Amino acid sequence: MSFTPASTHRADKSLKQKMQEGTLVSFTTIHHPPEGFESGPRHIGLIKLADGTTVTGQLLTTNVLNLEIGQVVLPKMRLSRINNEGLRLYDIAYDVSTLKTVKEEFPGYMVALTGPSGVGKTTISVVLATTIGKEIERVPIVTTREIKDGDEDEYVHISTEEFAKMKKGNLLATSTSIPSTTEKRWYGYRTSDIEAIWAKGKVPMVITEMNLLQGLSAHFGRRSILSFGVLPPGKSKRQMLSSLLHRLRDRGRDTEKQIKDRLKNAEADLQFFSDRKELFDHLIVNDQLETVIENLTSHVRDRIKV
Amino acid sequence: MQEKIFITGCGQTTFGEKWNQGLRDLMDEAITAAIENAGCTALDIDMVIVGNMLGEVTNNQAHLGAMAASLLPHHPPSLRAEAACASGAVALHTACALLESKKAETVLVIGVEKMTDTPAGKIASALMGAADAEKDAPSGLTFPGIFGLIATRYMHEYGLTRDRLNAVSAKHHKNAVSNPFAQFRSAIPAEKISQSPKVAEPLCMLDCSPISDGAAAVILSTKFESPLCIEASQIASDTVSITDRATLTSFASTKDAMEAALTEAHLTREDIDHIELHDCFSIAAIISLEDMGFAEPGKGVTLYEKDGPLTINASGGLKACGHPVAATGIKQIIDISKQLIASGKSFGLTQNFGGAAATCGIHILKHTPVS
Numbered sequence: 017m018s019f020t021p022a023s024t025h026r027a028d029k030s031l032k033q034k035m036q037e038g039t040l041v042s043f044t045t046i047h048h049p050p051e052g053f054e055s056g057p058r059h060i061g062l063i064k065l066a067d068g069t070t071v072t073g074q075l076l077t078t079n080v081l082n083l084e085i086g087q088v089v090l091p092k093m094r095l096s097r098i099n100n101e102g103l104r105l106y107d108i109a110y111d112v113s114t115l116k117t118v119k120e121e122f123p124g125y126m127v128a129l130t131g132p133s134g135v136g137k138t139t140i141s142v143v144l145a146t147t148i149g150k151e152i153e154r155v156p157i158v159t160t161r162e163i164k165d166g167d168e169d170e171y172v173h174i175s176t177e178e179f180a181k182m183k184k185g186n187l188l189a190t191s192t193s194i195p196s197t198t199e200k201r202w203y204g205y206r207t208s209d210i211e212a213i214w215a216k217g218k219v220p221m222v223i224t225e226m227n228l229l230q231g232l233s234a235h236f237g238r239r240s241i242l243s244f245g246v247l248p249p250g251k252s253k254r255q256m257l258s259s260l261l262h263r264l265r266d267r268g269r270d271t272e273k274q275i276k277d278r279l280k281n282a283e284a285d286l287q288f289f290s291d292r293k294e295l296f297d298h299l300i301v302n303d304q305l306e307t308v309i310e311n312l313t314s315h316v317r318d319r320i321k322v
Numbered sequence: 323m324q325e326k327i328f329i330t331g332c333g334q335t336t337f338g339e340k341w342n343q344g345l346r347d348l349m350d351e352a353i354t355a356a357i358e359n360a361g362c363t364a365l366d367i368d369m370v371i372v373g374n375m376l377g378e379v380t381n382n383q384a385h386l387g388a389m390a391a392s393l394l395p396h397h398p399p400s401l402r403a404e405a406a407c408a409s410g411a412v413a414l415h416t417a418c419a420l421l422e423s424k425k426a427e428t429v430l431v432i433g434v435e436k437m438t439d440t441p442a443g444k445i446a447s448a449l450m451g452a453a454d455a456e457k458d459a460p461s462g463l464t465f466p467g468i469f470g471l472i473a474t475r476y477m478h479e480y481g482l483t484r485d486r487l488n489a490v491s492a493k494h495h496k497n498a499v500s501n502p503f504a505q506f507r508s509a510i511p512a513e514k515i516s517q518s519p520k521v522a523e524p525l526c527m528l529d530c531s532p533i534s535d536g537a538a539a540v541i542l543s544t545k546f547e548s549p550l551c552i553e554a555s556q557i558a559s560d561t562v563s564i565t566d567r568a569t570l571t572s573f574a575s576t577k578d579a580m581e582a583a584l585t586e587a588h589l590t591r592e593d594i595d596h597i598e599l600h601d602c603f604s605i606a607a608i609i610s611l612e613d614m615g616f617a618e619p620g621k622g623v624t625l626y627e628k629d630g631p632l633t634i635n636a637s638g639g640l641k642a643c644g645h646p647v648a649a650t651g652i653k654q655i656i657d658i659s660k661q662l663i664a665s666g667k668s669f670g671l672t673q674n675f676g677g678a679a680a681t682c683g684i685h686i687l688k689h690t691p692v693s
Binding site: 026030048073 | 443450460463464466467470475478519520525566567570
């Protein structure tokens with residue numbers, strides 16, 4: 017098999033299409049991959065993508081026992097192989113770490129705001145509550161992190177043991193641990209909280225981050241989420257990060273060390289917006305609050321018809 | 323069939339690792355054997371059709387039609403047919419078309435493959451040519467991988483267990499013990515199948531047909547009569563890539579070719595006494611039985627668990643006989659001929675598919691015992 021620059025260029029055109037969430041139709045582990053591929057076992061899946069097309073792709077997992085037909089998989093750009101001429105060939109591989117099987121029924125809509133720490137998600141949600149507050153209710157975050165000054169009623173604080181128990185009992189729609197040098201923090205959403213809001217006839221809103229968003233999308237289905245990415249103002253990534261730094265310092269809730277952690281995570285968050293475009297319906301720059309609220313409200317009313 | 327097409331001669335090499343023979347030597351041996359037991363002479367052959375998939379990759383050799391023709395004293399006209407693992411069946415189908423159209427009266431059909439000169443990695447890539455190079459191959463998929471996907475899905479849909487799947491290869495190995503042309507003539511207990519090294523989970527080494535060298539030839543004629551004739555010759559196609567299929571657990575091409583073949587022969591499947599089917603992987607044998615209508619969907623394995631009136635791969639199949647790609651479709655005809663003559667029964671069938679059954683060829687043979 018030859019992969020020339022021209023054939024690779026043609027194949028690249030399909031990459032964007034393959035960059036979708038999908039469900040696993042079947043899978044296998046090949047113990048002797050063909051020439052040119054990394055030696056050693058290679059997990060390959062047949063995947064039905066969100067738009068209905070089927071593709072084959074490498075599965076990113078370390079444990080085959082975790083694989084399950086019907087499972088949600090998420091796309092990731094990966095170096096696939098290097099050809100004889102040294103050309104580096106990239107392909108879409110699929111991440112199976114979510115461990116969730118797809119739900120056939122459509123449970124309802126929810127609104128998600130995703131963005132780096134300090135971008136102003138909480139402020140936006142507070143103002144949003146005054147404009148469309150009757151129809152929208154905030155979903156509390158269950159967390160193991162310690163109570164801090166300035167925490168609103170957004171958090172439900174529980175112990176790490178309790179959190180682990182809930183996770184094991186499948187009570188959480190999604191959960192994640194956010195790496196930090198100062199403390200081990202777990203965050204998650206209870207399925208019951210979200211379902212209770214739907215039962216009231218309201219639209220749940222989550223103020224979230226990338227891992228939780230992926231989990232929600234896998235749990236409830238991508239189409240049930242009206243997803244907004246909130247970006248800090250700034251023309252370049254460096255300007256964006258610098259405006260975040262100023263906001264975090266002005267807020268005065270975190271120590272310098274914590275701010276440093278947050279900025280590190282923020283960098284990954286910004287990258288996530290471009291890597292996982294398909295997870296967002298709208299990207300909004302938070303420079304003028306009024307415009308942002310107007311923008312958000314119109315999108316929410318438009319799509320969800322509250 | 324529009325003409326009565328007789329099988330007047332059959333011959334094959336043993337299948338296996340044949341280091342002392344190249345492509346030409348293999349063809350020469352099979353052709354010589356076929357002519358020796360034919361009701362005609364070499365000079366009566368007025369057309370040669372060669373089935374071959376990988377000559378260019380494995381032997382740097384194309385133009386196999388002329389090469390085969392040059393092995394006959396009068397160099398008859400020739401051509402090559404290719405449809406991956408179904409190359410043998412499409413070569414036969416082409417021959418039948420020439421005979422029916424009266425373009426020829428006696429045709430030599432030969433399938434040949436010389437695979438063991440080539441390193442395993444290169445062979446694996448070359449065989450992937452039977453799948454879709456743009457849709458299937460870039461993920462790193464191999465052919466065992468494609469059937470691994472099919473097996474995983476089949477097990478999911480029908481609850482087939484790994485232990486029950488073992489029955490397929492075990493039976494093929496048992497059958498091959500008495501076949502002098504088979505590559506592996508040793509019985510293997512069922513439990514050993516799933517203990518063999520993993521190739522593409524859930525498939526193990528002993529679920530997969532081997533890499534083999536070999537050639538098989540038949541001489542078909544409308545002029546020289548014999549007790550055996552071809553009652554139906556049908557081929558059907560499906561998408562090359564499995565990503566374009568609605569289902570993984572059934573092959574539309576097998577179903578289409580089977581229906582067309584039964585119609586052509588004016589038979590029902592209950593009339594068939596012997597079949598040789600395409601067990602490139604154990605799971606393929608099960609799916610093929612279901613697609614041909616010999617078992618309900620999900621129940622194919624039961625035919626391997628007990629002996630019934632229908633014999634399945636009495637030769638040992640691709641698994642135990644070896645699978646020199648294009649030779650397989652011709653070798654199946656030879657085996658069914660032998661089985662019909664031995665049993666004195668009337669009808670036998672061969673099913674030979676290429677890729678993930680993107681091409682399937684089905685031939686029905688009729689035996690009229692000489693009274």
